[in-house]
Amino acid sequence: MSTVLLIFCILSAITLATAFLTIFTKQPIHSAIYLVLCFVSVAGHYLLFNAQFLAVVHIIVYSGAIMILFLFTVMLMNLNKEDEVHKPRVTRLAAGIIFILTSLVLLAVFIQTKPIVGPYDETGVDYQSIKVLGQVLLNEYMVPFEFASVLLLVAMIGAVLLSKREKTEKN
Amino acid sequence: MLVQTMSLSGRKKEVSNKKMSFWESLYLVAIVKGLWITIQHLFTRKVTVKYPEEVRTRAAIWRGQHMLKRDEQGRENCTACGLCALSCPAEAITMTAAERKPDEKHLYREEKYASVYEINMLRCIFCGLCEEACPKDAIYLTESKVLVPASYNREDFIFGKDKLVMPLEMAMANSKNKN
Amino acid sequence: METAIIIEKSIFIFTIFAITMLAAMYSTWAERKVAAWLQDRVGPNRAGTFGLLQPLADGLKLFSKEEFLPNTPNKFLFVVGPAVSMSVALMTSAVIPWGDRLIIGGREVILQATDVDVAILYVFGVLSIGVYGIMIGGWASNNKFSLMSAMRAASQMISYEIAMGLSLIALLMMEGSLSLADISASQAGMNWNVFYQPLGFIIFLVCSFAETNRTPFDLAECEAELIGGYHTEYSSMRMGFYLFAEYASMFISSTILAVLYFGGYNYPGMEWAIENWGVNPANIIGIIVLFTKICAFIFFFMWVRWTIPRFRYDQLMRLGWQGLIPLAIANVVITGLVMVRHEIAAALGF
Numbered sequence: 001m002s003t004v005l006l007i008f009c010i011l012s013a014i015t016l017a018t019a020f021l022t023i024f025t026k027q028p029i030h031s032a033i034y035l036v037l038c039f040v041s042v043a044g045h046y047l048l049f050n051a052q053f054l055a056v057v058h059i060i061v062y063s064g065a066i067m068i069l070f071l072f073t074v075m076l077m078n079l080n081k082e083d084e085v086h087k088p089r090v091t092r093l094a095a096g097i098i099f100i101l102t103s104l105v106l107l108a109v110f111i112q113t114k115p116i117v118g119p120y121d122e123t124g125v126d127y128q129s130i131k132v133l134g135q136v137l138l139n140e141y142m143v144p145f146e147f148a149s150v151l152l153l154v155a156m157i158g159a160v161l162l163s164k165r166e167k168t169e170k171n
Numbered sequence: 172m173l174v175q176t177m178s179l180s181g182r183k184k185e186v187s188n189k190k191m192s193f194w195e196s197l198y199l200v201a202i203v204k205g206l207w208i209t210i211q212h213l214f215t216r217k218v219t220v221k222y223p224e225e226v227r228t229r230a231a232i233w234r235g236q237h238m239l240k241r242d243e244q245g246r247e248n249c250t251a252c253g254l255c256a257l258s259c260p261a262e263a264i265t266m267t268a269a270e271r272k273p274d275e276k277h278l279y280r281e282e283k284y285a286s287v288y289e290i291n292m293l294r295c296i297f298c299g300l301c302e303e304a305c306p307k308d309a310i311y312l313t314e315s316k317v318l319v320p321a322s323y324n325r326e327d328f329i330f331g332k333d334k335l336v337m338p339l340e341m342a343m344a345n346s347k348n349k350n
Numbered sequence: 351m352e353t354a355i356i357i358e359k360s361i362f363i364f365t366i367f368a369i370t371m372l373a374a375m376y377s378t379w380a381e382r383k384v385a386a387w388l389q390d391r392v393g394p395n396r397a398g399t400f401g402l403l404q405p406l407a408d409g410l411k412l413f414s415k416e417e418f419l420p421n422t423p424n425k426f427l428f429v430v431g432p433a434v435s436m437s438v439a440l441m442t443s444a445v446i447p448w449g450d451r452l453i454i455g456g457r458e459v460i461l462q463a464t465d466v467d468v469a470i471l472y473v474f475g476v477l478s479i480g481v482y483g484i485m486i487g488g489w490a491s492n493n494k495f496s497l498m499s500a501m502r503a504a505s506q507m508i509s510y511e512i513a514m515g516l517s518l519i520a521l522l523m524m525e526g527s528l529s530l531a532d533i534s535a536s537q538a539g540m541n542w543n544v545f546y547q548p549l550g551f552i553i554f555l556v557c558s559f560a561e562t563n564r565t566p567f568d569l570a571e572c573e574a575e576l577i578g579g580y581h582t583e584y585s586s587m588r589m590g591f592y593l594f595a596e597y598a599s600m601f602i603s604s605t606i607l608a609v610l611y612f613g614g615y616n617y618p619g620m621e622w623a624i625e626n627w628g629v630n631p632a633n634i635i636g637i638i639v640l641f642t643k644i645c646a647f648i649f650f651f652m653w654v655r656w657t658i659p660r661f662r663y664d665q666l667m668r669l670g671w672q673g674l675i676p677l678a679i680a681n682v683v684i685t686g687l688v689m690v691r692h693e694i695a696a697a698l699g700f
């Protein structure tokens with residue numbers, strides 16, 4: 001067994017285990033922490049593909065920002081066992097069906113995909129390097145990229161403005 | 172001069188609630204000023220006294236451990252009258268009186284003396300009232316020039332006559348000076 | 351060849367690890383000394399000459415303390431908290447170029463553990479993970495003060511990470527690379543980034559104060575309100591780890607500040623030194639120069655700590671969101687305009 005395969009197996013085990021633990025843990029904080037571990041191990045999968053940029057951005061955005069906000073709110077809510085809402089049976093059934101359908105779609109997609117072999121090895125260009133990635137993003141995907149950035153900027157300015165308005169009303 | 176405008180330290184500043192200008196509200200100048208002040212202190216002379224190696228000079232009237240004095244012939248002054256114990260605000264002093272035997276004339280000046288004389292140093296506040304109360308000039312706090320040492324046990328702070336009475340060598344030196 | 355590289359890198363990583371630990375240890379000593387000097391005192395001077403053995407004495411004391419476990423349902427997380435803090439604080443040093451290169455036995459040794467493409471992003475990623483140590487520890491302590499401290503730390507770190515990232519974008523626009531080795535190399539001589547990006551530098555500096563939880567932004571452990579903050583319930587070496595992690599991260603942020611804005615290992619006359627004295631002496635001087643810069647920044651961190659009082663929490667948030675973020679965006683825009691000024695001038699027909 002090659003080293004990469006071994007690492008892959010270990011990482012997959014961690015990913016799956018933490019993902020299941022996320023769902024099955026009663027304690028919300030533990031569940032959030034398992035999710036963080038899951039995200040980190042997914043970043044490890046990206047690294048196995050030599051996708052450094054994706055891996056690091058994944059860690060920054062998901063484990064570094066989103067999950068911290070998650071933990072933040074969960075810690076503040078002080079969830080106890082008594083507060084647990086009893087889900088009606090219909091909801092559970094619906095959730096089960098949606099889960100099965102989604103996995104079917106995903107499975108179908110995986111079966112249909114063909115591994116791309118060839119040009120990547122031959123050209124010798126490191127397509128995962130951030131230079132190539134940047135060029136692709138700003139040439140081929142210029143418009144969606146800019147739209148996304150404007151959207152984020154607007155959201156950020158909105159947040160700043162929201163906090164500002166409160167102040168002016170007070171005066 | 173009005174009280175309102177007086178400044179004893181010479182550094183009085185009027186407090187004003189005026190709105191800060193934009194430049195002031197950045198605090199950059201204030202921060203740099205503050206940093207300048209603290210960095211000056213880096214180069215000032217340090218005031219610390221490195222105690223066991225350096226000892227600050229003590230005043231002549233500095234009050235330390237008590238001393239029960241002897242007279243020029245080496246006899247103890249104390250007559251166990253109990254005025255020091257009475258005057259002590261911390262109630263630190265206790266004593267037992269005894270009568271002098273004929274063969275002890277060279278030890279005690281008067282017919283009555285203190286067979287036991289104890290000061291609890293944990294209670295003592297070194298106020299010096301015992302010294303003022305003593306009619307026989309027997310107890311002094313300014314003579315020994317010794318700090319009461321620290322200890323781990325409470326019992327060790329009850330000082331008896333073995334620690335309080337003036338050492339014989341000192342009394343001998345005193346008598347030499349007198350003659 | 352392969353094994354040679356592995357051995358070389360292992361030795362290097364081990365050295366860097368040791369140096370980081372040592373620097374963190376002596377930062378505690380330096381902190382006490384600087385604090386004392388700024389307050390007209392002498393500071394620790396009993397353990398060894400100038401108190402140089404003080405960190406050892408402190409460590410020994412911490413090790414010999416009782417390991418206290420509070421009554422918490424999360425004993426495991428309680429132990430994980432300081433471990434996460436510590437390991438994260440030490441991870442960042444992997445991508446930092448400590449010098450240019452040395453030639454040892456005919457082999458060129460690059461003085462960097464690994465030169466990844468996305469070095470800066472890696473630093474950011476690790477920093478953003480760092481807050482988990484505080485959050486988990488604070489929460490698992492089962493103590494409302496610790497919990498509040500964890501909340502504060504999390505929101506503060508997230509807020510200031512944004513401003514920090516934005517202030518870096520202007521720098522990256524100029525550099526055109528995310529690799530710290532490239533950024534260091536491009537600042538040869540006195541061509542330091544701080545002269546081109548003074549505003550960005552100030553924003554980055556303020557944010558790194560906030561990210562390392564140092565005064566005036568040490569609201570997570572502010573003694574007056576929160577006892578000790580997230581490490582209230584900790585004792586023995588677990589608390590030692592938290593304190594140690596703080597100093598290690600201070601060392602790392604000083605290093606990053608020095609590498610990004612103050613030229614890293616570059617010093618004026620380096621090329622002349624390489625030509626006249628050879629590669630090795632010139633680069634060893636470079637390493638010394640880098641460490642001098644790091645020490646200067648560490649001193650600055652301490653100097654500020656004993657000068658500026660702690661912010662109030664709403665002031666901190668206002669400064670982050672309404673002060674630094676707009677300023678950083680303005681900095682990005684201005685840098686962009688300056689970079690394309692020739693194109694603009696051409697388009698306008700000058």
